[in-house]
Every structure is written in structure tokens, then in C-alpha cells.
């Protein structure tokens with residue numbers, strides 16, 4: 265039997281999750297824990313590096329930064345996207361910053377070494393000044409980074425030994441393929457700098473437990489089943505649904521697209537049964553049909569939303585470890601990405617995605633400036649979430665506070681996510697880690713704590 269030594273030796277994890285429903289607070293600010301994440305987690309995972317509409321033409325590139333690493337993602341042809349470490353092979357200068365087009369390739373701004381869009385070194389200026397070993401052709405090209413595309417995005421992985429993208433992002437990818445997310449385009453893209461740990465930032469969005477308290481505008485009478493079935497009022501129900509859709513649309517800057525709200529409003533006069541359950545089904549099915557039909561009539565690709573519902577594939581959220589998720593609503597969706605900037609400093613981005621006619625794809629959006637968490641331009645719903653986050657990060661430091669106590673039935677994803685992180689920090693093999701990823705790469709809302717199989721082997 266051949267035994268292959270793991271690339272990362274397994275090791276004990278400091279501050280590991282010992283009790284699944286308790287998260288030690290230091291995981292959100294401890295410098296050593298953060299250092300382990302930077303060494304053992306981020307360099308080994310697939311990361312959403314850019315949306316493909318940012319690089320529509322051959323030669324277009326987009327820089328992706330994670331921690332102290334910079335990767336340039338380049339469209340090399342209409343059908344191919346590649347990625348390279350964004351570092352000149354001469355004296356290490358970052359070749360590009362931000363986004364642009366390198367039709368003729370990249371020219372280093374320091375001494376003029378040149379590279380093709382395919383990363384190949386095409387020129388060493390004053391080559392005669394260098395010794396032969398320093399001009400070894402096998403060492404002059406840009407160093408490639410693993411890059412694959414899925415869901416209208418380019419994904420990178422700094423680890424050459426990692427399994428292919430798709431093996432690491434299931435069932436997230438299959439769930440969103442059913443929604444045809446690859447045919448969504450970005451309508452806006454915002455970025456927020458949050459003074460909190462990157463895990464804390466995303467945990468504010470992966471459970472519904474906070475919704476009624478943090479977003480009181482979503483407490484809408486008429487939407488829930490009445491205590492006494494005889495008191496059900498279909499008209500009040502429809503008005504409640506419309507209020508909810510408007511609140512989600514305006515409060516999230518388009519999470520429910522204004523077009524879909526208008527479609528729903530056009531159905532306001534529909535007669536519904538005097539039974540809550542039947543009325544909800546009829547309303548949802550009617551709205552799904554109307555939305556699918558209206559967007560098809562505009563020349564957009566869109567799934568049959570009732571077919572999705574019939575197949576149980578219409579969950580409102582799909583999560584992708586460790587830093588990206590998508591929330592589909594009718595025709596459209598929001599997408600979120602989180603990146604650590606420091607132990608208590610996070611960059612969070614939000615895209616509002618919607619359907620565009622197939623023959624009129626959206627133009628690339630400008631890379632967003634980073635707004636502060638309390639910038640008055642934030643729509644109401646993220647503003648409410650952002651207002652709690654810094655208070656939570658500060659509260660964790662209280663001498664009185666030891667660990668987060670999670671609801672095992674409604675905040676389970678947070679525990680599952682942390683225990684997968686522990687697998688990375690323990691240096692487990694990709695094979696072992698990949699077997700656990702499907703436990704977190706799905707709808708995190710109302711997710712219970714589940715068994716993470718390698719938990720025993722990590723310690």
C-alpha cells in the first residue's frame with residue numbers, strides 16, 4: 265500500500281471548537297488564530313476572484329487581492345480565463361493594480377520586462393547584463409495560479425494540490441445552476457469596510473433568527489398564518505406580501521428587483537382562496553409564472569420558477585465556503601463576498617444581480633470605493649446589519665464574555681462553518697476536507713448543527 269505524506273502535517277488547533285454550540289470568542293480577534301487562517305486556510309481554498317463581466321474582452325484583466333497576495337485574472341480568449349501571481353520575475357514589482365486591458369501584454373513599470381497575456385515572458389530589457397542562470401527561460405514567465413470559471417465568475421486557488429473547483433463547491437454550484445445564475449448580470453456593486461472579523465461579518469447574514477429584531481420593517485401583518493383560520497383575509501395577505509416585497513426591494517437596493525415588485529403589484533387583484541395555505545401557494549405560483557414569463561418576454565434567460573419550486577430547488581440562499589454566497593429572489597439575486605484585511609477588519613462586497621436580455625449584456629461596473637459601515641448611502645437592511653456588527657466585535661472583548669452560545673437548530677451553520685475551518689487549521693488532507701464541504705455549501709438558513717466527520721481526526 266502506498267501512503268502519501270500529507271503536504272500539511274496535521275496539528276492541534278488552538279481555540280478549536282470543542283463544544284459544537286459554543287464558539288470561543290478569541291477566534292474573532294486572536295492574532296495567532298488569525299495567522300493560522302492566513303497560512304492554512306486562505307492559501308488552500310477556492311475564492312471568487314472576479315465576475316466575468318469585469319473582463320469581457322480578450323486582454324482584459326482584474327486584480328484580486330487576498331491578504332498579502334495579489335493575483336491577476338486575465339481573459340486570454342473569448343473562452344479562456346487564466347490567473348497569475350501579479351509579480352514581476354525581476355525584482356518583484358506588482359505588475360498591475362485594479363482593472364484594465366493588456367492587449368499587448370504586461371509591461372513592468374520598473375525596468376520594462378514584458379509578459380504576454382498568457383504570462384509568457386516576452387522581453388528582458390538589457391538581457392546581456394544578467395548571468396545565464398538568472399535568464400533560465402523556465403523561470404521568467406509569470407507564475408500561474410489555479411483558475412476556473414463557474415457561475416459567471418472566475419475562481420482562483422493558490423494551492424496547486426487542491427481538488428478542482430466544482431469538487432469543492434457542491435452542492436452550492438448545482439443549486440445555483442438550477443437558478444441559471446450564470447445568466448445573471450450585475451446591476452450594482454458596493455463595498456463596505458467593517459471593523460470586525462471576517463467570520464463575524466458573514467455570520468450576520470447566515471441565519472434568520474435576527475431578522476425580526478434587527479429589521480423591524482419586515483414584521484408585516486397579514487403575511488403569517490392567522491391564529492384562527494376563519495380570520496384569514498386574502499386581501500390583507502396580498503397587501504402584506506406587496507409590502508414585504510417593497511421592503512426587500514427598497515431596503516436591499518434591489519434584492520427583490522423593482523421589476524418583480526411591479527409584476528407582483530399587477531397581480532394585486534387576483535382572487536385568492538379563504539384558506540391561508542392554499543392562498544400562499546396560489547399567490548407564489550402565480551407570481552413565479554408572471555416573473556418567468558415577463559423576463560422571457562424581455563429576451564432574458566430565466567428558469568421556470570415553479571419548476572424550481574416543484575423540485576425543491578428554490579431555497580433563498582446558497583453558501584460557498586469560505587467567503588461567498590448568493591441569495592436568489594424571483595428573477596434576481598444578491599451576492600456577497602468577504603475578505604479579511606486584519607483580525608478585526610473586513611472588506612465585504614455586495615452585488616445586486618439581475619436578468620438582462622441575452623443580446624444586451626450589462627457593461628462592466630466600476631470597482632466600488634469602500635464605504636464605511638455607517639455611510640448614509642447604505643440601504644436600510646444592510647445598514648441595520650452593519651450597525652450591530654461593530655458593537656458585537658467590541659462586545660466580544662468583554663472580560664465577562666467567554667464564548668458565543670448558538671441555537672443548535674437555527675444557528676447551526678455558524679458551528680458547522682467553524683468546525684470546517686478547524687479542519688483546515690489542523691492541516692487535514694484536501695481529500696478529507698472536501699468530503700466535509702457539502703455540509704456547509706448549501707442553504708445556511710435554519711440549518712441545524714450537523715456532524716462534521718473529520719472533527720475527531722482533527723485532534
Ligand code: FES
Nearest residue numbers: 352354355372375
Ligand atoms: S521589477 Fe519588473 S522589470 Fe524590474
Ligand SMILES: [Fe+2]
Nearest residue numbers: 468475478649
Ligand atoms: Fe440582516
